[in-house]
Amino acid sequence: MAVTKVGRVVLTVTDLDEAVRHYTETMGLSVTTRRDGEAYLRLPGDQDHHNLVLQQSDRASLASFGIKMSDPGDLEELELVAGRAGADVRRVSGGEHPGLGEAVVFRLPSEHEVWAYHDIEHIGWAEGMENPDPVPEDATAGTVHAQRIDHVAICAPDVGDLAKFLTEVLDFDSSEILIGPDGRPGATWMYCTNTMHDIAVVPGPGAGLHHVSFAADSRAAVINGIDTLRHRGVPTMDFGLTRHGIAGVTTTYFHDPSGIRNELFFGPYPTPGVPGQVPPVEWEMAEFARGAFYYENEIDMAFMTEIT
Structure with missing residues:
Protein backbone atom coordinates (compact mmCIF):
# COMPACT_ATOMS: atom_id res chain seq x y z
CA MET A 1 0.00 0.00 0.00
CA ALA A 2 1.36 3.41 -0.92
CA VAL A 3 0.08 6.97 -0.84
CA THR A 4 1.30 8.91 -3.88
CA LYS A 5 0.24 12.40 -2.79
CA VAL A 6 -2.17 14.56 -0.87
CA GLY A 7 -4.20 15.18 -4.00
CA ARG A 8 -7.35 17.04 -3.01
CA VAL A 9 -8.51 19.39 -0.28
CA VAL A 10 -12.15 20.20 0.48
CA LEU A 11 -12.80 23.53 2.21
CA THR A 12 -16.06 25.02 3.40
CA VAL A 13 -16.20 28.77 2.78
CA THR A 14 -18.57 31.53 3.84
CA ASP A 15 -18.87 33.14 0.39
CA LEU A 16 -18.40 30.74 -2.51
CA ASP A 17 -18.14 33.43 -5.20
CA GLU A 18 -15.48 35.36 -3.28
CA ALA A 19 -13.55 32.15 -2.60
CA VAL A 20 -13.63 31.14 -6.27
CA ARG A 21 -12.34 34.59 -7.23
CA HIS A 22 -9.50 34.31 -4.74
CA TYR A 23 -8.37 30.86 -5.84
CA THR A 24 -8.65 31.64 -9.55
CA GLU A 25 -7.73 35.32 -9.94
CA THR A 26 -5.18 35.49 -7.10
CA MET A 27 -3.87 31.92 -6.77
CA GLY A 28 -4.07 30.81 -10.42
CA LEU A 29 -6.36 27.77 -10.22
CA SER A 30 -9.05 27.10 -12.82
CA VAL A 31 -12.62 25.86 -12.35
CA THR A 32 -13.32 22.45 -13.86
CA THR A 33 -16.85 21.91 -12.51
CA ARG A 34 -19.35 24.06 -10.68
CA ARG A 35 -22.69 22.98 -9.31
CA ASP A 36 -25.07 24.20 -6.62
CA GLY A 37 -23.04 25.19 -3.59
CA GLU A 38 -19.78 23.69 -4.83
CA ALA A 39 -16.83 24.51 -7.09
CA TYR A 40 -14.12 22.08 -8.22
CA LEU A 41 -10.78 23.64 -9.13
CA ARG A 42 -7.46 22.36 -10.42
CA LEU A 43 -3.91 23.65 -10.23
CA PRO A 44 -1.78 24.09 -13.37
CA GLY A 45 0.93 21.75 -12.05
CA ASP A 46 -1.41 18.76 -11.72
CA GLN A 47 -3.21 16.67 -14.34
CA ASP A 48 -6.15 15.50 -12.19
CA HIS A 49 -9.71 16.76 -12.58
CA HIS A 50 -9.49 18.78 -9.39
CA ASN A 51 -7.27 19.45 -6.41
CA LEU A 52 -9.46 21.85 -4.45
CA VAL A 53 -13.18 21.71 -3.70
CA LEU A 54 -14.95 24.75 -2.26
CA GLN A 55 -18.31 24.29 -0.55
CA GLN A 56 -20.68 27.04 0.58
CA SER A 57 -21.26 27.00 4.33
CA ASP A 58 -21.93 29.28 7.26
CA ARG A 59 -18.40 28.70 8.57
CA ALA A 60 -14.94 28.11 7.16
CA SER A 61 -13.35 24.72 7.79
CA LEU A 62 -11.37 21.83 6.41
CA ALA A 63 -14.17 19.43 5.43
CA SER A 64 -11.75 16.71 4.34
CA PHE A 65 -8.55 16.04 2.47
CA GLY A 66 -7.78 13.30 -0.01
CA ILE A 67 -4.85 10.93 -0.46
CA LYS A 68 -4.25 9.33 -3.85
CA MET A 69 -3.28 5.65 -3.69
CA SER A 70 -0.84 4.00 -6.08
CA ASP A 71 -3.00 0.96 -6.86
CA PRO A 72 -6.76 0.26 -6.85
CA GLY A 73 -6.16 -2.69 -4.50
CA ASP A 74 -4.77 -0.30 -1.90
CA LEU A 75 -8.31 0.81 -1.09
CA GLU A 76 -9.33 -2.61 0.18
CA GLU A 77 -6.13 -2.97 2.17
CA LEU A 78 -6.55 0.48 3.68
CA GLU A 79 -10.15 -0.27 4.57
CA LEU A 80 -9.00 -3.29 6.57
CA VAL A 81 -5.98 -1.67 8.20
CA ALA A 82 -7.80 1.54 9.17
CA GLY A 83 -10.69 -0.48 10.58
CA ARG A 84 -8.35 -2.58 12.68
CA ALA A 85 -6.80 0.63 14.00
CA GLY A 86 -10.21 1.71 15.27
CA ALA A 87 -11.21 4.17 12.54
CA ASP A 88 -14.79 4.39 11.31
CA VAL A 89 -14.58 3.47 7.61
CA ARG A 90 -17.11 3.79 4.79
CA ARG A 91 -17.12 3.49 1.00
CA VAL A 92 -18.18 6.17 -1.46
CA SER A 93 -19.11 4.96 -4.94
CA GLY A 94 -17.42 6.35 -8.00
CA GLY A 95 -19.39 9.00 -9.85
CA GLU A 96 -21.05 10.46 -6.76
CA HIS A 97 -18.69 13.43 -6.98
CA PRO A 98 -17.45 15.08 -10.19
CA GLY A 99 -14.32 13.48 -11.58
CA LEU A 100 -13.79 11.18 -8.59
CA GLY A 101 -13.83 7.39 -8.56
CA GLU A 102 -14.51 5.06 -5.65
CA ALA A 103 -13.14 6.24 -2.30
CA VAL A 104 -12.56 4.84 1.17
CA VAL A 105 -13.45 7.46 3.77
CA PHE A 106 -12.24 7.36 7.36
CA ARG A 107 -11.44 9.62 10.28
CA LEU A 108 -8.05 10.15 11.84
CA PRO A 109 -7.61 10.13 15.64
CA SER A 110 -7.56 13.93 15.30
CA GLU A 111 -11.14 13.82 13.87
CA HIS A 112 -10.08 14.87 10.35
CA GLU A 113 -11.95 13.14 7.53
CA VAL A 114 -9.72 11.56 4.90
CA TRP A 115 -10.78 10.33 1.45
CA ALA A 116 -8.50 7.71 -0.05
CA TYR A 117 -8.93 7.18 -3.79
CA HIS A 118 -7.10 5.86 -6.82
CA ASP A 119 -9.28 6.77 -9.80
CA ILE A 120 -9.82 10.40 -10.68
CA GLU A 121 -10.56 11.85 -14.09
CA HIS A 122 -7.38 12.68 -15.99
CA ILE A 123 -7.53 16.05 -17.70
CA GLY A 124 -3.87 16.50 -18.54
CA TRP A 125 -1.80 19.64 -18.78
CA ALA A 126 -3.49 22.89 -19.67
CA GLU A 127 -1.05 23.20 -22.60
CA GLY A 128 -2.19 19.83 -23.97
CA MET A 129 -0.76 16.33 -24.03
CA GLU A 130 0.63 16.35 -27.58
CA ASN A 131 3.58 18.53 -28.53
CA PRO A 132 2.81 21.03 -25.74
CA ASP A 133 4.37 24.46 -25.61
CA PRO A 134 6.55 24.59 -22.46
CA VAL A 135 5.58 28.23 -22.00
CA PRO A 136 2.04 28.21 -20.59
CA GLU A 137 -0.77 30.37 -21.83
CA ASP A 138 -1.45 33.54 -19.88
CA ALA A 139 -4.44 32.07 -18.01
CA THR A 140 -2.55 32.58 -14.74
CA ALA A 141 -1.19 36.02 -15.62
CA GLY A 142 -1.50 38.38 -12.67
CA THR A 143 -1.74 35.55 -10.13
CA VAL A 144 0.79 34.11 -7.69
CA HIS A 145 1.21 31.10 -10.01
CA ALA A 146 0.56 28.39 -7.43
CA GLN A 147 1.52 25.09 -9.09
Whole structure:
Protein backbone atom coordinates (compact mmCIF):
# COMPACT_ATOMS: atom_id res chain seq x y z
CA MET A 1 0.00 0.00 0.00
CA ALA A 2 1.36 3.41 -0.92
CA VAL A 3 0.08 6.97 -0.84
CA THR A 4 1.30 8.91 -3.88
CA LYS A 5 0.24 12.40 -2.79
CA VAL A 6 -2.17 14.56 -0.87
CA GLY A 7 -4.20 15.18 -4.00
CA ARG A 8 -7.35 17.04 -3.01
CA VAL A 9 -8.51 19.39 -0.28
CA VAL A 10 -12.15 20.20 0.48
CA LEU A 11 -12.80 23.53 2.21
CA THR A 12 -16.06 25.02 3.40
CA VAL A 13 -16.20 28.77 2.78
CA THR A 14 -18.57 31.53 3.84
CA ASP A 15 -18.87 33.14 0.39
CA LEU A 16 -18.40 30.74 -2.51
CA ASP A 17 -18.14 33.43 -5.20
CA GLU A 18 -15.48 35.36 -3.28
CA ALA A 19 -13.55 32.15 -2.60
CA VAL A 20 -13.63 31.14 -6.27
CA ARG A 21 -12.34 34.59 -7.23
CA HIS A 22 -9.50 34.31 -4.74
CA TYR A 23 -8.37 30.86 -5.84
CA THR A 24 -8.65 31.64 -9.55
CA GLU A 25 -7.73 35.32 -9.94
CA THR A 26 -5.18 35.49 -7.10
CA MET A 27 -3.87 31.92 -6.77
CA GLY A 28 -4.07 30.81 -10.42
CA LEU A 29 -6.36 27.77 -10.22
CA SER A 30 -9.05 27.10 -12.82
CA VAL A 31 -12.62 25.86 -12.35
CA THR A 32 -13.32 22.45 -13.86
CA THR A 33 -16.85 21.91 -12.51
CA ARG A 34 -19.35 24.06 -10.68
CA ARG A 35 -22.69 22.98 -9.31
CA ASP A 36 -25.07 24.20 -6.62
CA GLY A 37 -23.04 25.19 -3.59
CA GLU A 38 -19.78 23.69 -4.83
CA ALA A 39 -16.83 24.51 -7.09
CA TYR A 40 -14.12 22.08 -8.22
CA LEU A 41 -10.78 23.64 -9.13
CA ARG A 42 -7.46 22.36 -10.42
CA LEU A 43 -3.91 23.65 -10.23
CA PRO A 44 -1.78 24.09 -13.37
CA GLY A 45 0.93 21.75 -12.05
CA ASP A 46 -1.41 18.76 -11.72
CA GLN A 47 -3.21 16.67 -14.34
CA ASP A 48 -6.15 15.50 -12.19
CA HIS A 49 -9.71 16.76 -12.58
CA HIS A 50 -9.49 18.78 -9.39
CA ASN A 51 -7.27 19.45 -6.41
CA LEU A 52 -9.46 21.85 -4.45
CA VAL A 53 -13.18 21.71 -3.70
CA LEU A 54 -14.95 24.75 -2.26
CA GLN A 55 -18.31 24.29 -0.55
CA GLN A 56 -20.68 27.04 0.58
CA SER A 57 -21.26 27.00 4.33
CA ASP A 58 -21.93 29.28 7.26
CA ARG A 59 -18.40 28.70 8.57
CA ALA A 60 -14.94 28.11 7.16
CA SER A 61 -13.35 24.72 7.79
CA LEU A 62 -11.37 21.83 6.41
CA ALA A 63 -14.17 19.43 5.43
CA SER A 64 -11.75 16.71 4.34
CA PHE A 65 -8.55 16.04 2.47
CA GLY A 66 -7.78 13.30 -0.01
CA ILE A 67 -4.85 10.93 -0.46
CA LYS A 68 -4.25 9.33 -3.85
CA MET A 69 -3.28 5.65 -3.69
CA SER A 70 -0.84 4.00 -6.08
CA ASP A 71 -3.00 0.96 -6.86
CA PRO A 72 -6.76 0.26 -6.85
CA GLY A 73 -6.16 -2.69 -4.50
CA ASP A 74 -4.77 -0.30 -1.90
CA LEU A 75 -8.31 0.81 -1.09
CA GLU A 76 -9.33 -2.61 0.18
CA GLU A 77 -6.13 -2.97 2.17
CA LEU A 78 -6.55 0.48 3.68
CA GLU A 79 -10.15 -0.27 4.57
CA LEU A 80 -9.00 -3.29 6.57
CA VAL A 81 -5.98 -1.67 8.20
CA ALA A 82 -7.80 1.54 9.17
CA GLY A 83 -10.69 -0.48 10.58
CA ARG A 84 -8.35 -2.58 12.68
CA ALA A 85 -6.80 0.63 14.00
CA GLY A 86 -10.21 1.71 15.27
CA ALA A 87 -11.21 4.17 12.54
CA ASP A 88 -14.79 4.39 11.31
CA VAL A 89 -14.58 3.47 7.61
CA ARG A 90 -17.11 3.79 4.79
CA ARG A 91 -17.12 3.49 1.00
CA VAL A 92 -18.18 6.17 -1.46
CA SER A 93 -19.11 4.96 -4.94
CA GLY A 94 -17.42 6.35 -8.00
CA GLY A 95 -19.39 9.00 -9.85
CA GLU A 96 -21.05 10.46 -6.76
CA HIS A 97 -18.69 13.43 -6.98
CA PRO A 98 -17.45 15.08 -10.19
CA GLY A 99 -14.32 13.48 -11.58
CA LEU A 100 -13.79 11.18 -8.59
CA GLY A 101 -13.83 7.39 -8.56
CA GLU A 102 -14.51 5.06 -5.65
CA ALA A 103 -13.14 6.24 -2.30
CA VAL A 104 -12.56 4.84 1.17
CA VAL A 105 -13.45 7.46 3.77
CA PHE A 106 -12.24 7.36 7.36
CA ARG A 107 -11.44 9.62 10.28
CA LEU A 108 -8.05 10.15 11.84
CA PRO A 109 -7.61 10.13 15.64
CA SER A 110 -7.56 13.93 15.30
CA GLU A 111 -11.14 13.82 13.87
CA HIS A 112 -10.08 14.87 10.35
CA GLU A 113 -11.95 13.14 7.53
CA VAL A 114 -9.72 11.56 4.90
CA TRP A 115 -10.78 10.33 1.45
CA ALA A 116 -8.50 7.71 -0.05
CA TYR A 117 -8.93 7.18 -3.79
CA HIS A 118 -7.10 5.86 -6.82
CA ASP A 119 -9.28 6.77 -9.80
CA ILE A 120 -9.82 10.40 -10.68
CA GLU A 121 -10.56 11.85 -14.09
CA HIS A 122 -7.38 12.68 -15.99
CA ILE A 123 -7.53 16.05 -17.70
CA GLY A 124 -3.87 16.50 -18.54
CA TRP A 125 -1.80 19.64 -18.78
CA ALA A 126 -3.49 22.89 -19.67
CA GLU A 127 -1.05 23.20 -22.60
CA GLY A 128 -2.19 19.83 -23.97
CA MET A 129 -0.76 16.33 -24.03
CA GLU A 130 0.63 16.35 -27.58
CA ASN A 131 3.58 18.53 -28.53
CA PRO A 132 2.81 21.03 -25.74
CA ASP A 133 4.37 24.46 -25.61
CA PRO A 134 6.55 24.59 -22.46
CA VAL A 135 5.58 28.23 -22.00
CA PRO A 136 2.04 28.21 -20.59
CA GLU A 137 -0.77 30.37 -21.83
CA ASP A 138 -1.45 33.54 -19.88
CA ALA A 139 -4.44 32.07 -18.01
CA THR A 140 -2.55 32.58 -14.74
CA ALA A 141 -1.19 36.02 -15.62
CA GLY A 142 -1.50 38.38 -12.67
CA THR A 143 -1.74 35.55 -10.13
CA VAL A 144 0.79 34.11 -7.69
CA HIS A 145 1.21 31.10 -10.01
CA ALA A 146 0.56 28.39 -7.43
CA GLN A 147 1.52 25.09 -9.09
CA ARG A 148 0.15 22.28 -6.92
CA ILE A 149 -0.91 21.40 -3.41
CA ASP A 150 2.25 20.69 -1.46
CA HIS A 151 0.88 19.83 1.98
CA VAL A 152 -1.76 20.41 4.59
CA ALA A 153 -0.93 21.44 8.16
CA ILE A 154 -3.53 19.98 10.49
CA CYS A 155 -4.09 20.20 14.24
CA ALA A 156 -4.24 17.38 16.75
CA PRO A 157 -4.93 17.37 20.49
CA ASP A 158 -2.25 14.65 20.73
CA VAL A 159 0.46 15.09 18.07
CA GLY A 160 2.17 11.81 18.94
CA ASP A 161 -1.05 9.81 18.70
CA LEU A 162 -1.82 11.12 15.21
CA ALA A 163 1.79 10.63 14.08
CA LYS A 164 1.60 7.01 15.25
CA PHE A 165 -1.56 6.43 13.20
CA LEU A 166 -0.11 8.04 10.07
CA THR A 167 3.01 5.91 10.44
CA GLU A 168 1.42 2.57 11.23
CA VAL A 169 -1.67 2.77 9.01
CA LEU A 170 -0.62 4.95 6.05
CA ASP A 171 3.16 4.34 5.97
CA PHE A 172 4.11 7.99 6.54
CA ASP A 173 7.37 8.89 8.25
CA SER A 174 8.63 12.00 10.03
CA SER A 175 11.33 14.14 8.44
CA GLU A 176 11.51 16.62 11.33
CA ILE A 177 10.12 16.58 14.88
CA LEU A 178 9.78 19.29 17.50
CA ILE A 179 10.41 17.65 20.86
CA GLY A 180 8.15 18.93 23.61
CA PRO A 181 9.17 19.49 27.25
CA ASP A 182 7.82 16.04 28.13
CA GLY A 183 10.00 14.39 25.50
CA ARG A 184 7.04 13.62 23.24
CA PRO A 185 6.43 15.17 19.79
CA GLY A 186 5.21 18.76 20.03
CA ALA A 187 4.84 18.97 16.25
CA THR A 188 5.96 16.81 13.36
CA TRP A 189 6.46 17.08 9.62
CA MET A 190 5.55 13.84 7.83
CA TYR A 191 6.05 12.57 4.31
CA CYS A 192 4.75 9.80 2.07
CA THR A 193 6.38 11.08 -1.13
CA ASN A 194 9.83 12.47 -1.95
CA THR A 195 9.23 15.89 -0.40
CA MET A 196 10.00 16.63 3.23
CA HIS A 197 6.37 16.84 4.29
CA ASP A 198 2.97 16.05 2.84
CA ILE A 199 1.23 16.51 6.19
CA ALA A 200 2.38 18.72 9.05
CA VAL A 201 0.88 18.00 12.48
CA VAL A 202 0.74 20.82 15.01
CA PRO A 203 -0.98 21.03 18.41
CA GLY A 204 -4.55 22.27 18.39
CA PRO A 205 -8.21 21.30 18.44
CA GLY A 206 -9.45 18.18 16.68
CA ALA A 207 -10.39 18.61 13.01
CA GLY A 208 -8.53 21.94 12.99
CA LEU A 209 -6.64 23.32 10.00
CA HIS A 210 -3.56 25.49 10.32
CA HIS A 211 -2.95 26.05 6.61
CA VAL A 212 -3.07 24.70 3.09
CA SER A 213 0.28 25.03 1.31
CA PHE A 214 0.70 25.66 -2.40
CA ALA A 215 4.02 25.06 -4.15
CA ALA A 216 5.69 27.74 -6.26
CA ASP A 217 8.17 26.80 -8.97
CA SER A 218 11.03 28.98 -7.73
CA ARG A 219 12.14 31.26 -4.93
CA ALA A 220 11.70 34.18 -7.30
CA ALA A 221 8.09 33.07 -7.85
CA VAL A 222 7.44 33.42 -4.10
CA ILE A 223 8.86 36.95 -4.15
CA ASN A 224 6.83 37.84 -7.23
CA GLY A 225 3.80 36.24 -5.59
CA ILE A 226 4.14 38.55 -2.60
CA ASP A 227 4.22 41.52 -4.97
CA THR A 228 1.00 40.23 -6.54
CA LEU A 229 -0.67 39.72 -3.17
CA ARG A 230 0.26 43.21 -1.99
CA HIS A 231 -0.88 44.70 -5.32
CA ARG A 232 -4.24 42.93 -4.96
CA GLY A 233 -4.62 44.09 -1.36
CA VAL A 234 -4.27 40.61 0.14
CA PRO A 235 -2.44 41.03 3.47
CA THR A 236 0.52 38.75 4.07
CA MET A 237 2.21 38.19 7.42
CA ASP A 238 3.77 41.41 8.67
CA PHE A 239 7.24 40.53 7.41
CA GLY A 240 6.04 39.22 4.02
CA LEU A 241 8.84 37.01 2.79
CA THR A 242 10.43 34.71 5.34
CA ARG A 243 12.16 31.37 5.66
CA HIS A 244 11.57 28.36 7.86
CA GLY A 245 14.55 26.81 9.58
CA ILE A 246 12.49 23.63 9.58
CA ALA A 247 12.60 22.44 5.93
CA GLY A 248 14.59 25.55 4.96
CA VAL A 249 11.86 26.75 2.59
CA THR A 250 11.20 30.29 1.40
CA THR A 251 7.61 31.16 2.23
CA THR A 252 4.81 33.61 2.83
CA TYR A 253 1.39 33.24 4.47
CA PHE A 254 -1.93 34.97 3.85
CA HIS A 255 -5.67 34.24 4.14
CA ASP A 256 -8.46 33.59 1.69
CA PRO A 257 -11.70 35.63 2.02
CA SER A 258 -13.13 33.12 4.52
CA GLY A 259 -10.08 33.37 6.78
CA ILE A 260 -8.42 30.10 5.76
CA ARG A 261 -4.64 30.45 5.88
CA ASN A 262 -2.79 29.80 2.61
CA GLU A 263 0.94 29.32 2.18
CA LEU A 264 3.00 29.90 -0.97
CA PHE A 265 6.43 28.36 -0.67
CA PHE A 266 9.42 26.88 -2.46
CA GLY A 267 12.40 24.68 -1.65
CA PRO A 268 11.55 21.61 0.46
CA TYR A 269 14.38 19.12 0.50
CA PRO A 270 13.88 15.58 -0.90
CA THR A 271 13.15 12.58 1.29
CA PRO A 272 13.36 8.83 0.56
CA GLY A 273 9.61 8.45 -0.03
CA VAL A 274 9.46 5.27 2.05
CA PRO A 275 9.53 5.03 5.85
CA GLY A 276 12.45 3.98 7.98
CA GLN A 277 15.28 4.99 5.65
CA VAL A 278 16.66 8.01 7.50
CA PRO A 279 16.19 9.32 11.06
CA PRO A 280 14.23 12.55 11.53
CA VAL A 281 15.80 15.90 12.30
CA GLU A 282 14.97 16.86 15.89
CA TRP A 283 14.36 20.37 17.21
CA GLU A 284 14.45 21.40 20.85
CA MET A 285 11.69 23.70 22.04
CA ALA A 286 14.31 26.33 22.97
CA GLU A 287 15.32 26.53 19.29
CA PHE A 288 11.81 26.52 17.84
CA ALA A 289 11.73 30.26 17.09
CA ARG A 290 14.69 29.83 14.74
CA GLY A 291 13.11 26.70 13.31
CA ALA A 292 9.79 28.42 12.66
CA PHE A 293 11.06 31.78 11.37
CA TYR A 294 14.73 31.67 10.51
CA TYR A 295 15.17 35.34 9.57
CA GLU A 296 13.21 36.82 12.47
CA ASN A 297 14.16 34.22 15.11
CA GLU A 298 10.95 34.93 16.99
CA ILE A 299 7.51 33.37 17.25
CA ASP A 300 4.45 35.13 15.85
CA MET A 301 1.86 33.99 18.39
CA ALA A 302 -1.07 34.82 16.12
CA PHE A 303 0.46 32.51 13.54
CA MET A 304 0.66 29.72 16.10
CA THR A 305 -2.81 30.12 17.62
CA GLU A 306 -5.10 31.14 14.73
CA ILE A 307 -6.75 27.91 13.57
CA THR A 308 -9.59 27.30 11.12
